[in-house]
Structures are given as structure tokens and as C-alpha cells.
Amino acid sequence: MRPSRLVPPVVAALAAATLTWPVSASAVGADDVGHCARQTRVHVPGAAFQQSACLPDLTTAGLAGTQYTDMADQAGLTAKATPRPSGVPGAQIDGYFPDSSHFNATHGWSHDAQFVIRLPDHWNGGLVVTGAPGTRKQYATDTAISDQVLARGYAYAATDKGNNGVDFYRDGTRPGDAVAEWNARTTQLTRAAKRAVAQRYGHAPRRTYMTGISNGGYLTRWQLENHPELYDGGVDWEGALWTEDGPSLLTSLPAAVARTLGAARDEDLYAVGFARGSEFLWPYHEKAYWGLTQKIYRAEFDPGYDPACPGPSAGTTTEQILAPCASDAAYDFASRPASVHRAVARVSLTGRIGKPLITLHGDLDALLPAAADSDVYARMVDGSGRGLLHRYYTIQGGTHVDGLYDTYPDRLRPILPCYRSAFDALVSWVERGAQPPADHAVARPADGDVVGSCALSDRAASAR
Template sequence: MLPLRRAPFTRPGRRAVLGALSLAATCSLLATPATATPLTGTAPGGHCAGRAQLRVPGAARQQADCLDELTTAGTVASGHTDPADYAGLTPKDLPTPSGVPGIQIDGYFPDTSTTNTDHGWNHDSQFVIRLPDHWNGGLVVAGTPGNREQYANDKAIADWVLARGYAYAATDKGNTGTAFYRDGRRPGDAIAEWNTRLTQLTRAARAVVAQRYHRPPARTLATGLSNGGYLVRWQLENHPELYDGGVDWEGTLWRADGPHLLTFLPQALRHYPAYAAGGPGAAEAGAALHRAGFPAGSEFLWPYHYQVYWDLTQRIYREELDPGYDGATEAGTPYCAPGTPGCDADYDYASRPAAVHRAVDRIALTGRIGKPLITLQGTLDTLLPISRDSDVYARMVHAAGRGSLLRYYRIQDGTHTDSLVDVFPDRLRPMVPCHRSAFVALERWLAGDGRPAAGHTVARPAGADRATLLTSCPLG
């Protein structure tokens, strides 16, 4: 194999949205929390042994490297990650664990799209697999939030699970960037590919783990945030045989009848300008935003989300699922005024043709999970309002008769993107420690060490300082 071209990571026309579709017990951010699964010892043969013999089933290209450090404490300098891919997803003071030597495999599966420019490959369906020398017997797989690439979870998820001894694998989902909708031949193809690619990677990563450690993983867990959380839900509904459980961090909800992005974002675009302008119509516009699902108390987040998230997210996901709405125009007109032809502020999903609803149905969730799932979402999520997303999905799971497999935690004052905690430290709490608490709770649940607490709203501790909120999130 040709060596990886480590630099530069070329990102022409990169997305403006950071992480858009996008995401138990006291949680410590130390490398090895007290509740960590015990390590099972050094990998057979020592540091990086057998690297040349590892083969990723189905890969069109792969490059295996022996690294002294698999976390971002080392991979940033060595060129085995891309900080631009995870920028904006975590608080700036989040600690980085270290001391995880092992093998990293980068590569890609056969694909025809070329949006991912990492390593100069210009090839989608890229993946990364990390195999620590000191392995705990488990595998964690993840898809990326938003339209990001395979390193997007490195700070929020990979560093921490690698430090706990897990092997780790992630995929770019088969298409990237804000023009992801150009991939595929029919509406919904690009998003449907995300699910296929995570299934493909999970099967391949399980095989690579067995090659490296001479036995298959004892436990395979899926996790991810935002669009990555959607993938967790879909995988546990459609391929539960591949996983032992999952943690869904504010996953995106898709349902043929709604609610979903295309039902509440147009209302945000329609009413926010009047709210922001003040005057006699502001109060009613604010009430309309609340009726659309954007929670009371989240108003301080609305200006940022209008400028960065709502408009672009609506237009590109609508283009993916309903390209005919604006005719030959690609992904609409940014910040158009209601009444403008083809304006997304006027989009009415309920009145769109049946073909559009069928496109959404192709990627829809059902709630019929087949393995334990822990879902968490912030009450101040202002991209995916909790009342239109995880509240609904939890009801779907119970209606499908799978409630015993779900624990759902609403995190008071959590929002969609943890970097906003740095901007509003007195109003928001970071979600990343809550995700880690949920992950530990899932480990204990699967090990038979006790079922997690029943789903509830996790209150923000009164008087908790910034350091406490960054390092703990007891789920009760």
C-alpha cells in the first residue's frame, strides 16, 4: 500500500455548520474510571505485532501504522487525525487521556463519490480502526455527527473509549460536506448510505479485531451524537445481531409522518426574523417558535442557531429528500423571505407529494430496538428540539413494546453542541460527561451489575461550578 499523505487535510468548500445533523454513576473524565471494564492484558505478540497481516474485509485500500499514541494526545502531531473534523464539538477544557499505544488502520471501502479529501484520496467511505495494545475485549463503533468525516468523534468519544481499553472504529458514512445530497440517484439515497456504511464497518471491524487479538470482541457497542445517534438507533432496530447495546447522544429523528427537521425548521425560519426585529409582532413570533418545539428558556441560543444552523440545515436536508421543491435551484436560497418562490421558510412537509414522504420513510425509525439502548438529550437543544426528537422516539420505543430495552435521560440545560458551553458557561452544561456516564451505565447493565435508573430528567446540580460540570454527570 502507498503511505498516507498526512498533510495537508484539504477541505475545499467545507461546511459552515459545525456538527449539524447533526451528538450513569458519577462520571470521571480520567483515563481509567473506577468502573472501567478490567483490561484483559497485552495483545498477543506485543506492541503492534502482526500489523502487516491485518486485512479489513471489503476494503479497497488500507494503511496500517504502528503508533505510540492512539488518542489525540499523539495523533494530532503524527497526522493520524484531523482537528478540523472535530472542531466545535467539545468544551475547550475537556481533558485528553494518553498512554494508549497500538495500531491504526486508515482506508476506504469501494464507493463512487469523492467528497472526502482526507489523505489526498478524494474518496468517500473512508474509515479509521484503532487497536490498542492493552485491550479490554470490547469494540466501539461510531458514525459521525453532521456531515463530518471519520475523525469527528476523536475528542468526544474515541479518546475516552480507547483509554478504557476498547478497540474503536468510525466511518465517514459514505458522503460528507454540505453538498452530501449530490450523492445517490434518488431522494434519500445519501442518508440511507449512512446506515449501510456503519453496518459494513461494524462487520469489518469485528473481523479485524479477531485477527489482531485472536478472538472476536466479547462486546460490540454502537454510539454517536446527532446524526451518529440516529445511526445507533437505526442499527439497533435493523441489525441488533451485530451489537450488544448502544448509547444514542441526541440522535436525529426521522419519521414519515413527522416530526423531523423538515417539519419544525421551516417554522423557525419563518418566524425568527419577526422575533428578532422586535416590535408588535415579536411576542407572537416567539410564541410560534415555542409552538414549533423550541423550548422556553432557549431564546438566548436562537440568534446563533438562526445564523449557523437552522437555514443551512433545512435547505440541504430538504434538497436530499425533496429536491423538486425549488425546481432547478440547488438547496434553495439562503435566508429568503417568506413568499419568495421556492423559499424554505414556506416549506410545508405535510402538503408535499407522496414521493417525498416515501423518501423519508426509507430512512425512518420505528422504535423496534433489539438490544439495550441509552438515549440522552439536552433540554435546551436548539437544533433538534427535545420535544420533537428524543421525547418522541422514547414514546415510539415504548409503543413498539421495547420499553424494557430503553433508558432515556433528559439532561437539564444541555444543548446540541458542547462548544456553546464555553460561550454560555452560566446557562449551559456540557453533554460529554453525561454521555460517559451513560456509557458506563450501559457497561454495567450488560455485565449484569444492575439496571440503570429509570428514565428521568437529570437536574443540573445547584451551584455546581464549571469544573464539576465538566467532570461529572450522575444519572441517578
């Protein structure tokens, strides 16, 4: 089977820069009672612009093909057979906060700091907040996160992080500004969404959960470390790790780029954390992830490294944008100037979480290898004396994007069903005091519904 069948996320993003679908004819208005009550009275604090719609179904089953979601920006994140709930009526608010950058062309606004807030008619009193993974935008996790939490009755809010796309590193005036904005925008949206929820339902959310995938997982870690007062807990799905002196993407990806260019051996990748057994995934990552990701973050934190290859903008075709820079094969983060390390330090994690957190990471992740990421973060949490607030589950057969399961169903398993189980476990932990299982590796089942279910209690034979 050929991994190239999976559309690389950046290709999907480039192909779907603007949403131009017409408003659904089924959208209707209501105000004081019943469906979408108080919709017109909800004003998102701080928003420069907002528009709302009363919709018969807020899930992707009802929104696909409309301007209220973007299925192309979700490409690759979930397996094709992922169970999707439907039939959640309510109001959706789209808008943006004041910002000076213009990478996000969704709705034709050409304006960053876009957000979406969904308010179901039948509310359970909770709010779930997330930020876009990778370089994607505010609708990226609609299938992976929004659908399920809306079906459980939660209000939902997501942000594009304030900059997006392969040129996001151009935002800001100094190294690290773009990533630092991700954190600020998530905090901003959380505060605004809490007040919007109170306007709609008559009181603030009783529980607020932070969660996310990849860069969204990083946001979850950062928020629980820096603003625990805003949240009751979080679920981190393969969050990116940033630390001042490493490890980080800038310490693991150069070896992968070098191998792509024939300048490194498999053993060099193992040495920086890539898992033995993940080799069958490397050809796809060579084409879709490694070169592009290294360029993006090197350009964000270390823009002076290679003037001849400043970042993805050095290319004009998709192939050029995805291709690695030859100089990145020799990139040595440890020897870079102190200013580069200070730029990373601005967004670094500490492990000092202030609310319960569950971390999931696939043992076959070939973009953010667990040994250089969540294994390290779990030790950071323990070292900070916050281990009682943390659970860490390695998902056997899991990799960075669930879409690869469709190419390798005999070798992989989707993480999404484990994520849904982890979210339920977090809620039970926070609201009922039910302690989740201790840290372990979750076994990949030999049969059964691996796309639709996951028992966190199933331990792999080689559990940690």
C-alpha cells in the same frame, strides 16, 4: 458574550477539506509480539484501500497535528476544558471501501466511505463503532468518543457515512439515497471491524457497542432496530429523528427559518417543539445551523421543491451557504407529495430496538428540540413494546453542541460527561445486569466540575 465566537461546524469543514500533515516521526513498526502485534496481518474485509501505522498514542493528545486525526473537523463538539486521557499505544488503520462519490478529501484520497479503526495494545475484549455527526467525517468524534473508549481498552471504528460535507445530498440517484447509505456504511464497517479485531487479537470482540452524536445517534437507533445481532447495546446522544409523516427536522426547522426571515413569532417555534428558555441560543443557530440544515435535508428528500434554491450549492461564499432559502420559510412537509414521504420512510425509525439503548438529549437543544425528537422516540420505543430495553435522560442545561458551553458557562452544561457516565451505565447493564436509573431529567449542578463529571442519578426538580 457573543455566540459568534464559536466557529460554525460547516466553516471548519470547509477550511479543513484536506489533511496534508506529515507522518509522525514517532510512528514505528512492530509485528509478531508486543507493541502493535500482528499489525501487518490485519486486512479490513471489503476495503478497497487501507494503510496502517503503529503509534505511541492513539488519543488526540498524541495525534493532534498529525495525519491520524483532524482536530478542525471536531470544532464545537466539546468544551475546551474537556478532560482528555492519553497514553494509549496501538495500531491505527485508515482506508476506504469501494464507493463512487468523492466528497471526502482527507489524506488527499478524494474518496468517500473512508474509515478509521484503532486497535490498542491493551485490549479489553470490546469494540465501539460510530458514524460521523452532522456532515463531518471519520475523525469528528475522536475527542468526544474515541479518546475515552480507547483509554478503557476498547477497539474503535468510525465511518464518514459514505458521503459528507454540505453537498452530501448529491450522492445517489433518488431521494433518500444519501442518508440510506449512512446506515449501510455503518453496518459494513461494523462487520469489517469485528473481523479486523479478530485478526489482531485472535478472537472476535466479546462485546460490541454502537454509539454516536446527532446523525451518529440516529445511526445508533437505526442499527439497534435493524441489526441488533451485531451489537450488545448503544448510547444515543441527541440522535436525529426521521419518521415518514413527522416529526423530523423537516417539520421543526421551517418555523425556525421563518423566524430568521422575520415571518414567524417565538410562539411558532414553541409550537413545533423549541424549548422556552433556549431563546438566547437562537441567534447563533440562525447563522450557523437552521437555514443550512433545512436546505440540506429538503434537497435530500424533496429535491423538486425549489429549483431556484436546490441546496447549499446554490451559494458560493460561506455566508451564502449558511443562509436560508426564502422558500423554506413556507415549507410544509405534511402537504408535500407522497413520493417525498416515501423517501423519508426509507430511512425512518420505528422504535423497535433489539438491544439495550440509552438516549441523552439536552433540554436546550436548539437544533433538534427534545420535544420533537427524543421525547417522541422514547414514546415510539414504549409503543413498540421495547421500553424495558430503553432509558432516556434529559440533560438539564444541555444543548446540541458542547462548544457553546464555553460561551455560556452560566447557562449551559456539557453533555459529554453525562455521555461518558451513560456509556459506563450501559456496560454495567449489559455485562452485569445492573439496571440504570429510570427515565428522568438530570439536574444541572449549581457548582462542581460540570465539564469533567456527571451523575446520572442526580434528578432535576422538574424531572419527568
